[in-house]
Amino acid sequence: MIKVKLAEDKINKIKEICASFGNKGGEAINVLHKVQGEFGYLPAEVQEVIANELNVSVATIYGIVTFYSFFTMIPKGDHPISICMGTACYVRGSEKVLDEFKRQLKISIGETTPDGKFSLNCLRCVGACGLAPVVLIGEKVYGRVTTDKVKEIIGEYNA
Amino acid sequence: MMEYVNIIIDDKKIQAEKGQTILKAARAVGIEIPTLCYYELNGQKLENRPGGCRVCVVEVAGRKNLAPACATEVMEGMEIKTHSLRVVNARRTVVELLLSDHPASCLICSKSGNCELQSLAHKLGIRDIPFRGEQSMYKKDDSPAIIREMNKCIMCRRCETVCNKLQTVGALSAVNRGFMAVVAPAFEQDLVQSPCVMCGQCVQACPVGALSEVNQTRQVIHAINNPNKTVVVQTAPAVRVALGEEFGFEPGTIVTGKMAAALRRIGFDYVFDTDFAADLTIMEEGTELLGRISKFMAGDKSVRLPILTSCCPGWVNFFETNYPDMLDVPSTAKSPQQMFGAVAKNYWAEKIGIKREDMIVVSVMPCVAKKFECQRDEFKENGNPDVDYSITTRELAELIKQFNIDFNSLPEEDFDNPLGASTGAAVIFGATGGVIEAATRTAYEIFTGKSLEKVDFTALRGLEGVRSAEVDFNGTPIKIGIAHGLGNARKLLDMVRNGEANFHAIEVMACPGGCVGGAGQPFHHGDFSKVEKRFEAIYREDAGKPIRKSHENPYIKQLYEEFLGKPCGEKSHHLLHTHYFDKSKQIEVEG
Numbered sequence: 155m156i157k158v159k160l161a162e163d164k165i166n167k168i169k170e171i172c173a174s175f176g177n178k179g180g181e182a183i184n185v186l187h188k189v190q191g192e193f194g195y196l197p198a199e200v201q202e203v204i205a206n207e208l209n210v211s212v213a214t215i216y217g218i219v220t221f222y223s224f225f226t227m228i229p230k231g232d233h234p235i236s237i238c239m240g241t242a243c244y245v246r247g248s249e250k251v252l253d254e255f256k257r258q259l260k261i262s263i264g265e266t267t268p269d270g271k272f273s274l275n276c277l278r279c280v281g282a283c284g285l286a287p288v289v290l291i292g293e294k295v296y297g298r299v300t301t302d303k304v305k306e307i308i309g310e311y312n313a
Numbered sequence: 314m315m316e317y318v319n320i321i322i323d324d325k326k327i328q329a330e331k332g333q334t335i336l337k338a339a340r341a342v343g344i345e346i347p348t349l350c351y352y353e354l355n356g357q358k359l360e361n362r363p364g365g366c367r368v369c370v371v372e373v374a375g376r377k378n379l380a381p382a383c384a385t386e387v388m389e390g391m392e393i394k395t396h397s398l399r400v401v402n403a404r405r406t407v408v409e410l411l412l413s414d415h416p417a418s419c420l421i422c423s424k425s426g427n428c429e430l431q432s433l434a435h436k437l438g439i440r441d442i443p444f445r446g447e448q449s450m451y452k453k454d455d456s457p458a459i460i461r462e463m464n465k466c467i468m469c470r471r472c473e474t475v476c477n478k479l480q481t482v483g484a485l486s487a488v489n490r491g492f493m494a495v496v497a498p499a500f501e502q503d504l505v506q507s508p509c510v511m512c513g514q515c516v517q518a519c520p521v522g523a524l525s526e527v528n529q530t531r532q533v534i535h536a537i538n539n540p541n542k543t544v545v546v547q548t549a550p551a552v553r554v555a556l557g558e559e560f561g562f563e564p565g566t567i568v569t570g571k572m573a574a575a576l577r578r579i580g581f582d583y584v585f586d587t588d589f590a591a592d593l594t595i596m597e598e599g600t601e602l603l604g605r606i607s608k609f610m611a612g613d614k615s616v617r618l619p620i621l622t623s624c625c626p627g628w629v630n631f632f633e634t635n636y637p638d639m640l641d642v643p644s645t646a647k648s649p650q651q652m653f654g655a656v657a658k659n660y661w662a663e664k665i666g667i668k669r670e671d672m673i674v675v676s677v678m679p680c681v682a683k684k685f686e687c688q689r690d691e692f693k694e695n696g697n698p699d700v701d702y703s704i705t706t707r708e709l710a711e712l713i714k715q716f717n718i719d720f721n722s723l724p725e726e727d728f729d730n731p732l733g734a735s736t737g738a739a740v741i742f743g744a745t746g747g748v749i750e751a752a753t754r755t756a757y758e759i760f761t762g763k764s765l766e767k768v769d770f771t772a773l774r775g776l777e778g779v780r781s782a783e784v785d786f787n788g789t790p791i792k793i794g795i796a797h798g799l800g801n802a803r804k805l806l807d808m809v810r811n812g813e814a815n816f817h818a819i820e821v822m823a824c825p826g827g828c829v830g831g832a833g834q835p836f837h838h839g840d841f842s843k844v845e846k847r848f849e850a851i852y853r854e855d856a857g858k859p860i861r862k863s864h865e866n867p868y869i870k871q872l873y874e875e876f877l878g879k880p881c882g883e884k885s886h887h888l889l890h891t892h893y894f895d896k897s898k899q900i901e902v903e904g
Contacts, residue, residue: 159903211483216499
């Protein structure tokens with residue numbers, strides 16, 4: 155027997171979400187969406203429980219998780235950083251800003267710093283093109299970001 | 314009423330069934346459109362049609378882009394060109410692009426000569442790969458039976474379809490996306506960590522060399538060349554009706570005699586037959602079946618029915634993984650391969666005066682999972698396995714070629730005695746329904762005390778995925794269920810588990826058609842008619858046998874008299890029976 159271990163409250167939460175979608179295999183994407191909303195990410199054990207509840211193979215669940223870029227198996231940082239790569243931000247130099255964040259935090263896109271503080275991601279247009287390039291940290295929006303401001307912005311959260 | 318539409322394919326006016334794909338309409342009139350990802354097992358309700366490879370594209374008049382023939386339905390008045398310049402150019406580009414991310418290791422690839430990508434490249438006359446790009450790099454995954462080399466994967470997804478739809482094993486899925494997309498177990502772990510049951514149908518379906526069986530021909534040659542070892546070979550029933558295909562014989566040609574001759578020329582010291590052990594299996598399993606049914610009918614509450622056959626190692630792995638609550642239901646009888654090994658190393662070795670360590674037992678199997686089975690710890694004595702190496706029908710063909718044996722001109726020879734003698738009942742172990750028919754022939758005579766007038770139980774035969782039949786045991790109706798293909802087995806077992814069906818006995822074989830359609834058989838490339846011909850040959854071989862009931866095999870009688878005592882007795886319990894393990898995955902609360 156192979157054992158998969160997970161905390162009781164987590165198992166119950168996942169079961170509750172699966173049940174709210176009728177434990178249907180066809181609802182896997184919706185279930186994963188909701189579970190990720192709950193836990194922030196989808197570690198292997200969580201996928202095992204979902205597969206079990208929906209009566210689909212865990213390989214199938216993992217296939218969905220790895221297909222859609224929205225799903226992640228890496229926990230997000232306490233302060234998730236999103237850099238806009240929309241057209242307006244891009245032409246105003248958001249790629250350089252992104253590179254500076256990567257350099258300062260020593261992580262790539264989709265990764266989280268070892269201390270769990272920051273994670274880095276891209277997104278497409280937040281509808282604030284007038285402020286391009288735009289960076290989001292948590293819910294807070296930073297406009298007209300330049301490479302020399304990156305250190306200062308990170309510093310706000312390192313205090 | 315079948316509705317038809319009028320279409321024109323390559324200037325040929327034809328009527329095609331409404332709703333049919335262009336591919337099927339073309340094939341129906343003998344026009345061949347090349348395919349690669351497409352895979353169908355006729356009559357087994359399996360179709361892989363992702364429309365992904367684009368090799369089957371055709372030109373449809375009035376349509377801007379080319380249409381994939383496998384996924385486009387025919388329509389009234391359609392004009393189709395299957396080999397226009399535009400089509401041929403597109404097809405060539407598609408294959409060139411596939412080759413740009415495929416290792417050019419054809420010289421040493423296990424699939425060379427049998428590879429669908431290789432023959433397609435050859436057919437399209439590709440002599441250069443104009444595209445240079447990134448190459449996929451994956452770690453090689455070695456399991457006891459199956460090797461995954463995903464550098465060679467072309468993402469046809471046949472294995473995924475077979476694993477999930479046909480077998481419902483759920484070990485494989487397409488993961489990641491774009492260039493990184495690959496078929497893999499969950500979390501891209503190795504097969505051994507997945508629910509894989511080693512049935513190997515993915516190997517049978519793979520068009521290239523991405524999935525293959527662990528090849529042990531080298532170890533076998535070493536053993537034969539070792540003067541201190543006595544090397545014994547056993548051949549499974551389904552091998553003799555398929556091996557010929559590797560040497561140009563029509564599918565369904567029986568080559569038993571030539572096979573025995575070839576094995577002798579390769580240098581095996583004793584050429585024996587797994588069929589002998591199949592007869593032995595019937596003695597043990599049949600006795601167990603009757604014992605259980607009698608106890609059940611007498612009201613013994615500790616006895617559960619149905620009894621499930623346990624010859625098929627893929628099936629054993631499947632119920633250990635998926636039905637841990639029913640581990641007391643299958644027969645405890647070992648498979649014929651393992652019974653043979655136990656008898657060879659405990660009885661025959663002693664009889665010829667050698668130690669078991671000095672005997673090497675090689676099995677030739679239509680199967681990939683047998684490689685896993687012979688490595689199970691419970692089939693070893695102080696680390697020495699009862700069966701040392703299990704090779705497939707394909708590997709035997711390889712050995713015959715390596716030893717430069719002209720198979721076609723070999724004489725017909727017999728197996729050696731005593732472990733080579735068998736009955737017709739043993740031969741039919743190679744086809745779905747055969748094990749239970751063989752058991753019925755013996756159980757009927759023991760139960761009723763009467764001699765069967767007709768040994769053919771045709772109600773148990775056929776290629777329907779799930780079958781059931783009732784056999785009259787002189788007034789007592791015995792209900793029998795049969796499934797082949799693990800998806801069908803799951804259907805049948807779920808019915809039993811939910812109390813929707815009652816059977817006295819159930820036979821399951823993991824591969825479609827039974828062992829004749831086994832993963833270790835010559836590649837059929839989706840042409841299931843080959844498997845059907847082997848299936849028919851099995852029953853021809855049975856009909857031609859002088860003895861057709863296992864309990865009448867004189868050497869089996871001798872084995873019980875000299876060595877084993879009685880069926881299901883103490884000695885056979887120790888040597889010929891086994892037990893099962895819970896291999897399921899359970900979710901537990903942490904802490």
